[in-house]
Amino acid sequence: MTTPVHVTVTGAAGQIGYQLLFRIASGQLLGPHTPVVLRLLEIEPAMKALEGVVMELDDCAFPLLAGVEATSNLDVAFAGTSWALLVGSVPRKAGMERGDLLSINGGIFKPQGQAIARNAASDVRVLVVGNPCNTNCLIARTSAPDVPADRWFSMTRLDQNRAETQIAKRLGTSVSGVKNLAVWGNHSATQFPDFRNATVDGRPVPEAIDDEAWLTGAFLSTVQKRGAAIIEARGASSAASAANAAIDTVVGLTTPTPDDDCVSVSVTSHGEYGVPEGLTFGMPVRVDATGAWHVKEGFTRDEFSVEKIQVTTNELLAERDEVVKLGLV
Ligand code: NAX
Numbered sequence: 001m002t003t004p005v006h007v008t009v010t011g012a013a014g015q016i017g018y019q020l021l022f023r024i025a026s027g028q029l030l031g032p033h034t035p036v037v038l039r040l041l042e043i044e045p046a047m048k049a050l051e052g053v054v055m056e057l058d059d060c061a062f063p064l065l066a067g068v069e070a071t072s073n074l075d076v077a078f079a080g081t082s083w084a085l086l087v088g089s090v091p092r093k094a095g096m097e098r099g100d101l102l103s104i105n106g107g108i109f110k111p112q113g114q115a116i117a118r119n120a121a122s123d124v125r126v127l128v129v130g131n132p133c134n135t136n137c138l139i140a141r142t143s144a145p146d147v148p149a150d151r152w153f154s155m156t157r158l159d160q161n162r163a164e165t166q167i168a169k170r171l172g173t174s175v176s177g178v179k180n181l182a183v184w185g186n187h188s189a190t191q192f193p194d195f196r197n198a199t200v201d202g203r204p205v206p207e208a209i210d211d212e213a214w215l216t217g218a219f220l221s222t223v224q225k226r227g228a229a230i231i232e233a234r235g236a237s238s239a240a241s242a243a244n245a246a247i248d249t250v251v252g253l254t255t256p257t258p259d260d261d262c263v264s265v266s267v268t269s270h271g272e273y274g275v276p277e278g279l280t281f282g283m284p285v286r287v288d289a290t291g292a293w294h295v296k297e298g299f300t301r302d303e304f305s306v307e308k309i310q311v312t313t314n315e316l317l318a319e320r321d322e323v324v325k326l327g328l329v
Pocket of ligand 1: 012014015016043088131132133158
């Protein structure tokens with residue numbers, strides 16, 4: 001029997017948690033031959049709800065689920081974990097200033113980063129989903145300096161998936177033909193889904209969709225504002241699609257990437273494409289045959305994309321300035 005891999009999910013009793021845990025336990029995260037132990041973190045008031053979720057996990061009788069640990073203790077939650085999916089957070093609410101938002105989340109992600117450093121397995125990788133995910137990831141990473149920077153990710157895959165679908169729908173074609181769709185920058189309304197470098201059925205997107213006004217207008221704003229549109233329609237934020245994107249991110253980071261494609265994920269910048277060093281920034285990533293990931297080279301930029309990427313860069317720099325001011329990094 002293969003040794004089980006420990007996977008931590010924070011905010012496990014929340015909406016995304018409820019969509020995510022069953023897919024992990026069924027083998028969709030790490031494959032059909034890898035048993036998992038789920039380590040589920042919640043805050044005290046949500047422990048009762050989490051108990052119910054654990055009962056449902058039990059009732060699925062998943063053959064790959066080797067154990068479940070439900071806890072509100074950070075050290076227990078991250079003990080021996082190889083994948084930490086940080087979902088629980090306090091997203092922006094009406095009337096909240098950026099400083100308030102970052103300060104509240106600093107109170108969550110700083111101790112979580114420290115607990116990861118103290119307890120996680122030596123191969124730990126961390127994916128931050130809870131918003132503002134890029135800067136939450138920066139806070140957690142800075143709090144765990146011994147965990148290498150290339151192990152920290154935040155989620156822009158939902159934006160990639162949204163963009164691919166808009167392109168496929170516009171052409172009445174299958175989403176499986178849309179490749180190389182990078183999402184640059186922050187997971188926020190300033191993100192830049194890069195249609196210029198994307199392809200559809202082997203052709204550049206701007207050639208297949210000969211409608212610059214749509215690409216730079218409706219396409220871009222639909223993807224940037226999709227989260228708000230879902231809240232408006234559903235009365236709740238994206239949950240199943242967010243959980244799906246978290247699974248896609250981990251699968252994308254653990255599987256070699258075909259040459260004509262990329263994985264969109266926010267990673268620690270080392271200055272690639274002129275992105276300021278140290279930011280957690282959405283970029284195109286490629287995983288090679290050895291399992292190592294790299295920022296994919298060869299993406300071109302025109303005046304329009306340079307301008308858009310600058311806007312999202314400025315937003316992330318302002319968030320970083322704020323957390324520096326708050327003493328969180
Ligand atoms: P919910 O409010 O349904 O669940 C969040 C859960 O986190 C709650 O059960 C809460 O008790 C728990 N929690 C709060 N503080 C905690 C802490 N310190 N430790 C452990 N658990 C804690 O939110 P949900 O819809 O599940 O969304 C979770 C996060 O994902 C939000 O921040 C949301 O904004 C973010 N999203 C990120 C996306 C992305 O693409 N990066 C897309 C979807 C989603 O909007």
